[in-house]
Amino acid sequence: MLDKIKAVVDKNLPLVSNLSNVSALLNELKDINWCGFYLRREDYLYLGPFQGEVACSLIPLSKGVCGHAARSKQTIVVPDVALFPGHIACSSFSKSEIVVPIIKEQTVVAVIDVDAPIYNRFSKKEVMFLGNVADLLKDLF
Numbered sequence: 762m763l764d765k766i767k768a769v770v771d772k773n774l775p776l777v778s779n780l781s782n783v784s785a786l787l788n789e790l791k792d793i794n795w796c797g798f799y800l801r802r803e804d805y806l807y808l809g810p811f812q813g814e815v816a817c818s819l820i821p822l823s824k825g826v827c828g829h830a831a832r833s834k835q836t837i838v839v840p841d842v843a844l845f846p847g848h849i850a851c852s853s854f855s856k857s858e859i860v861v862p863i864i865k866e867q868t869v870v871a872v873i874d875v876d877a878p879i880y881n882r883f884s885k886k887e888v889m890f891l892g893n894v895a896d897l898l899k900d901l902f
């Protein structure tokens with residue numbers, strides 16, 4: 762899928778167009794119910810292009826799995842969202858989650874968020890894959 766993402770990303774297009782198409786490709790991942798982007802502005806994250814149910818529009822950096830990933834600049838894998846203190850439940854279907862920061866020049870500019878309707882959906886494989894996607898996308902910011 763990384764090849765498909767590389768093929769669809771065009772640095773000459775607006776960010777929203779690129780992230781919209783990348784969200785459509787990420788939605789081809791099996792056993793997920795939400796995927797998309799939250800973009801950084803000052804001390805909060807705002808909803809970007811996504812696929813799935815209506816989600817929270819704004820997440821303070823101090824809150825949620827997304828805020829934690831943005832603050833720590835680390836990929837966060839949550840095998841069971843009910844056990845993550847401060848998890849923000851946008852959908853009752855979400856059981857596990859991965860959030861990967863997009864880092865440009867040591868600054869988090871956005872996060873990739875993927876939710877799954879099953880527990881333990883995300884492993885090292887997704888950490889690697891979404892890390893590569895984040896690395897590819899950082900140049901768009």
Ligand code: SME
Nearest residue numbers: 816825826827848849851
């Ligand atoms: N669960 C996230 C919020 C975003 S939704 O999953 C789409 C969080 O705790 O930050």
